[in-house]
Amino acid sequence: MADDSFAHPRLARLYDPLDPDRSDLDAYALMAEEFEACRVLDIGCGTGVFALLLADRGREVVGVDPALASIDVARAKPGGERVRWIHGDATDLPPLRVDLATMTANVAQAIAGPETWHATLRGAREALRPGGRLVFETRDPARRAWEEWTRENSHSVDEVPGVGPVESWVELTEAAGPLVTFRWTYRFAADGEVLVSDSTLRFREREEVERDLRAHGYVVEDVRDAPDRPGREFVFVARRI
């Protein structure tokens, strides 16, 4: 089950307008070139920004996400017909032999439950050709990013084309060990509707992720920095054995 931020139709349509700076994807686009990936699987593709960027550059792309409303947003975008969209998760894939699988924008943290996490690593491996790579990021727990997720830091009112002003903010509800739970609230000025979305993210240690990757038949080739968020993220480059 995806969070309402991604799965509620009215909220899924806000995802791109409220987060228009996608310079975080540059490093992933460069990795697709570095690894000469012709076929790419984007796990947790959301509204399809990265999948569409790659399809636009001639790559064969499959995007999968459990939030149908986000897939609908992606499919309706220009070029949407060039990507194969799948509603589900990495356990719902047809046979594929991709060169690269990605999880951008901290999708790995949204996969909070251990069973789903292990199933995702297994599903990604099955989708990759031998020698293909899985690349993804996760926030370094040591940086305690959640301490910045306050109403004061996040509050904004954005003019969303076709929607009108939307007020939004986040509040932390619980930080218990590796799990961090928070609530986004959205207020639509046009009709006064208020929608909330609760999320839980898992903050995994670098060693834990490396161990999980090895256990699922990957070699950890590299753990990089995210150039747009220096010192805050681990970006794993894992190769399928």
Ligand SMILES: C[S@@+](CC[C@H](N)C(=O)[O-])C[C@H]1O[C@@H](n2cnc3c(N)ncnc32)[C@H](O)[C@@H]1O
């Ligand atoms: C922060 S969004 C990132 C979307 C997209 N990767 C991007 O860069 O814009 C997190 C996404 O992870 C998806 N997600 C949640 N659980 C998932 C799972 N088990 N498997 C795949 N995707 C999942 C959500 O539905 C949501 O679209």
